Amino acid sequence: xxxxxxxxxxxxxxxxxxxxxxxxxxxxxxxxxxxxxxxxxxxxxxxxxxxxxxxxxxxxxxxxxxxxxxxxxxxxxxxxxxxxxxxxxxxxxxxxxxxxxxxxxxxxxxxxxxxxxxxxxxxxxxxxxxxxxxxxxxxxxxxxxxxxxxxxxxxxxxxxxxxxxxxxxxxxxxxxxxxxxxxxxxxxxxxxxxxxxxxxxxxxxxxxxxxxxxxxxxxxxxxxxxxxxxxxxxxxxxxxxxxxxxxxxxxxxxxxxxxxxxxxxxxxxxxxxxxxxxxxxxxxxxxxxxxxxxxxxxxxxxxxxxxxxxxxxxxxxxxxxxxxxxxxxxxxxxxxxxxxxxxxxxxxxxxxxxxxxxxxxxxxxxxxxxxxxxxxxxxxxxxxxxxxxxxxxxxxxxxxxxxxxxxxxxxxxxxxxxxxxxxxxxxxxxxxxxxxxxxxxxxxxxxxxxxxxxxxxxxxxxxxxxxxxxxxxxxxxxxxxxxxxxxxxxxxxxxxxxxxxxxxxxxxxxxxxxxxxxxxxxxxxxxxxxxxxxxxxxxxxxxxxxxxxxxxxxxxx
Amino acid sequence: xxxxxxxxxxxxxxxxxxxxxxxxxxxxxxxxxxxxxxxxxxxxxxxxxxxxxxxxxxxxxxxxxxxxxxxxxxxxxxxxxxxxxxxxxxxxxxxxxxxxxxxxxxxxxxxxxxxxxxxxxxxxxxxxxxxxxxxxxxxxxxxxxxxxxxxxxxxxxxxxxxxxxxxxxxxxxxxxxxxxxxxxxxxxxxxxxxxxxxxxxxxxxxxxxxxxxxxxxxxxxxxxxxxxxxxxxxxxxxxxxxxxxxxxxxxxxxxxxxxxxxxxxxxxxxxxxxx
Numbered sequence: 001x002x003x004x005x006x007x008x009x010x011x012x013x014x015x016x017x018x019x020x021x022x023x024x025x026x027x028x029x030x031x032x033x034x035x036x037x038x039x040x041x042x043x044x045x046x047x048x049x050x051x052x053x054x055x056x057x058x059x060x061x062x063x064x065x066x067x068x069x070x071x072x073x074x075x076x077x078x079x080x081x082x083x084x085x086x087x088x089x090x091x092x093x094x095x096x097x098x099x100x101x102x103x104x105x106x107x108x109x110x111x112x113x114x115x116x117x118x119x120x121x122x123x124x125x126x127x128x129x130x131x132x133x134x135x136x137x138x139x140x141x142x143x144x145x146x147x148x149x150x151x152x153x154x155x156x157x158x159x160x161x162x163x164x165x166x167x168x169x170x171x172x173x174x175x176x177x178x179x180x181x182x183x184x185x186x187x188x189x190x191x192x193x194x195x196x197x198x199x200x201x202x203x204x205x206x207x208x209x210x211x212x213x214x215x216x217x218x219x220x221x222x223x224x225x226x227x228x229x230x231x232x233x234x235x236x237x238x239x240x241x242x243x244x245x246x247x248x249x250x251x252x253x254x255x256x257x258x259x260x261x262x263x264x265x266x267x268x269x270x271x272x273x274x275x276x277x278x279x280x281x282x283x284x285x286x287x288x289x290x291x292x293x294x295x296x297x298x299x300x301x302x303x304x305x306x307x308x309x310x311x312x313x314x315x316x317x318x319x320x321x322x323x324x325x326x327x328x329x330x331x332x333x334x335x336x337x338x339x340x341x342x343x344x345x346x347x348x349x350x351x352x353x354x355x356x357x358x359x360x361x362x363x364x365x366x367x368x369x370x371x372x373x374x375x376x377x378x379x380x381x382x383x384x385x386x387x388x389x390x391x392x393x394x395x396x397x398x399x400x401x402x403x404x405x406x407x408x409x410x411x412x413x414x415x416x417x418x419x420x421x422x423x424x425x426x427x428x429x430x431x432x433x434x435x436x437x438x439x440x441x442x443x444x445x446x447x448x449x450x451x452x453x454x455x456x457x458x459x460x461x462x463x464x465x466x467x468x469x470x471x472x473x474x475x476x477x478x479x480x481x482x483x484x485x486x487x488x489x490x491x492x493x494x495x496x497x498x499x500x501x502x503x504x505x506x507x508x509x510x511x512x513x514x515x516x517x518x519x520x521x522x523x524x525x526x527x528x529x530x531x532x533x534x535x536x537x538x539x540x541x542x543x544x545x546x547x548x549x550x551x552x553x554x555x556x557x
Numbered sequence: 558x559x560x561x562x563x564x565x566x567x568x569x570x571x572x573x574x575x576x577x578x579x580x581x582x583x584x585x586x587x588x589x590x591x592x593x594x595x596x597x598x599x600x601x602x603x604x605x606x607x608x609x610x611x612x613x614x615x616x617x618x619x620x621x622x623x624x625x626x627x628x629x630x631x632x633x634x635x636x637x638x639x640x641x642x643x644x645x646x647x648x649x650x651x652x653x654x655x656x657x658x659x660x661x662x663x664x665x666x667x668x669x670x671x672x673x674x675x676x677x678x679x680x681x682x683x684x685x686x687x688x689x690x691x692x693x694x695x696x697x698x699x700x701x702x703x704x705x706x707x708x709x710x711x712x713x714x715x716x717x718x719x720x721x722x723x724x725x726x727x728x729x730x731x732x733x734x735x736x737x738x739x740x741x742x743x744x745x746x747x748x749x750x751x752x753x754x755x756x757x758x759x760x761x762x763x764x765x766x767x768x769x770x771x772x773x774x775x776x777x778x779x780x781x782x783x784x785x786x787x788x789x790x791x792x793x794x795x796x797x798x799x800x801x802x803x804x805x806x807x808x809x810x811x812x813x814x815x816x817x818x819x820x821x822x823x824x825x826x827x828x829x830x831x832x
Binding site for chain 1: 586587588595596600608610611614615617618622625703704753757759760
């Protein structure tokens with residue numbers, strides 16, 4: 001084999017075996033598509049963060065003095081639309097699902113490489129539509145596009161933004177279909193369902209939501225655009241429509257969408273906790289099935305967004321009850337992670353810090369969710385900063401912490417360079433402190449009744465808002481640091497040539513080069529051990545079978 | 558492909574750029590043809606599930622308003638042409654049959670037969686679209702397209718003639734009384750203002766155009782794919798290729814049956830009920 005003649009750093013890897021622009025833009029390699037997604041969504045993370053910075057600067061003073069209320073509305077809409085549809089939804093699935101999942105199951109690629117690339121193009125096209133809509137005056141509907149405001153009153157390029165989200169939605173569906181099939185059909189011999197790493201189980205549950213939920217929001221937003229263009233009264237009561245119907249259809253996707261953001265992060269946390277505690281994930285089966293349980297129950301709870309908007313009380317009772325049930329699989333995960341760390345040999349590297357941060361913040365985010373799921377407290381807390389704090393604890397404290405954990409965990413594998421550990425730890429600390437300082441005061445503000453989406457507020461809430469704004473600058477610095485030192489490490493970071501810098505278990509660490517070969521494995525590996533088999537360090541998880549020599553003219557020839 | 562064959566071809570084909578090319582049909586990410594084919598099938602079914610939810614949401618919305626505005630929607634139903642709808646139903650059903658024959662022919666590697674049946678499918682789809690064109694044209698002519706010049710007067714006139722609507726006056730304002738005439742006696746079920754009547758019938762035609770429009774779009778996409786497949790089958794026939802990959806045809810078949818079954822739901826829901 002040609003590749004066998006290379007040694008050490010000379011060996012071509014997926015990054016340097018072809019370097020033209022076309023080789024990147026037309027690549028079918030899942031690892032390169034993961035990188036394409038990484039670069040794209042990093043841009044949107046920065047843009048969404050900029051909008052958030054504007055929001056927090058406005059709220060630093062009680063008076064609405066920095067931005068007019070109109071611009072403020074556009075800012076929080078831009079923040080929400082960009083962060084949710086263009087960053088969080090594709091974040092872990094499209095970047096690390098693409099990069100790591102085929103490696104973890106011992107596959108050469110995903111099942112449909114071309115569909116995978118198409119997904120990135122759909123995403124990019126959709127993202128461009130949203131950007132054009134934002135730059136041509138912006139939209140002020142909020143990321144939820146609630147009718148009848150969005151369909152009959154809002155000015156600006158709402159329809160264009162909807163087209164953008166529609167396209168990005170199909171990118172997400174393509175990713176989901178791809179991973180469903182990949183997990184079903186591309187597992188290496190011996191990689192049974194219960195030997196799968198838990199990240200793969202989480203991605204399976206995520207893909208189910210992507211495939212089952214996204215089309216509903218796609219058609220719903222399309223109907224909003226139709227209503228805007230043709231004055232058809234689907235959702236506007238003035239035209240004979242029903243705005244509650246919009247909310248039902250919208251949240252049928254957009255609640256499960258929260259689990260698209262958090263489930264992959266939970267998968268990452270399982271990987272990281274186990275790798276840095278050097279223990280098998282405690283209660284493997286429970287953690288695996290809790291992902292599926294969250295995905296399934298997650299489809300039955302959307303009505304908790306509508307307790308105070310005119311939904312029937314009896315429907316509310318059922319939705320409230322079902323929402324509480326989601327706490328069970330979430331708690332199963334959390335307790336099992338804690339039990340994994342218990343008596344493990346804990347290593348305090350950056351990914352582990354993020355994982356521990358995730359556990360703390362997710363518990364707060366999850367438990368405050370129970371307050372909101374209770375109908376009586378919901379009436380008091382709905383549409384206040386309590387909600388804002390709650391979902392930021394889940395999506396940012398959960399989703400983005402998981403994303404950063406994954407980024408640092410797989411960074412050496414992706415790039416062949418190690419990030420600077422000291423800076424990494426500092427950034428993780430800043431993110432954790434900054435995050436809590438930003439969002440914890442918002443729980444109190446919300447409880448005191450400060451409504452969301454206003455650009456001014458009474459004097460007595462000034463102290464807590466200043467705290468929050470101060471925290472957001474620490475958080476911003478915490479996010480800026482990785483951007484700088486990770487980019488720096490591409491050129492100056494310590495070169496990693498060993499396959500397994502973390503001493504972790506899993507095919508992607510034990511059998512794949514750093515950075516990976518364009519075809520991942522020399523040949524399809526055979527898996528012989530369960531995932532996270534830290535108790536048997538001498539036994540590899542799997543092996544790559546040796547090629548049989550071809551005897552030309554022999555009895556095989 | 559046996560393991561032995563696989564290993565041999567893998568070793569030989571690795572020599573170049575490191576890619577495993579298989580025998581031209583097998584994608585480099587797959588080990589066996591069986592794995593590839595079932596992958597495609599599961600993927601296609603997942604796509605179909607996605608389509609079901611895509612259409613399902615709009616069917617749900619339609620069902621809610623059909624229930625809420627049943628009398629107005631019923632009168633609007635009557636403006637749709639049952640003969641054209643029925644014709645199109647049969648056209649699509651036949652196209653599904655010819656598509657199934659094409660899939661069978663593809664499995665048997667009978668390329669000419671496959672091209673023939675695909676061509677028939679394509680033509681049926683074309684007939685469907687031409688019918689749709691005339692149907693849409695008639696709606697535009699009667700100002701029933703929910704655009705700027707939407708006008709419900711055609712519906713009002715037809716309903717008056719059939720004794721299901723009466724124009725009356727209440728407090729000096731015009732109202733439409735919706736009901737039924739039996740034995741020369743008009744029974745009023747519901748009174749609506751002309752504006753409400755216009756809004757609600759407009760809503761019906763909104764649904765009609767969005768649902769049949771999305772369906773028509775799916776037919777068009779199907780036609781493009783079928784056209785490509787015809788070309789490929791014909792090339793395979795001219796080259797006398799002994800074996801060709803039948804999965805593209807199989808998957809197009811699945812897609813086509815989905816398009817068909819969406820119509821099977823659209824036809825009664827839009828054309829038939831309320832008669």
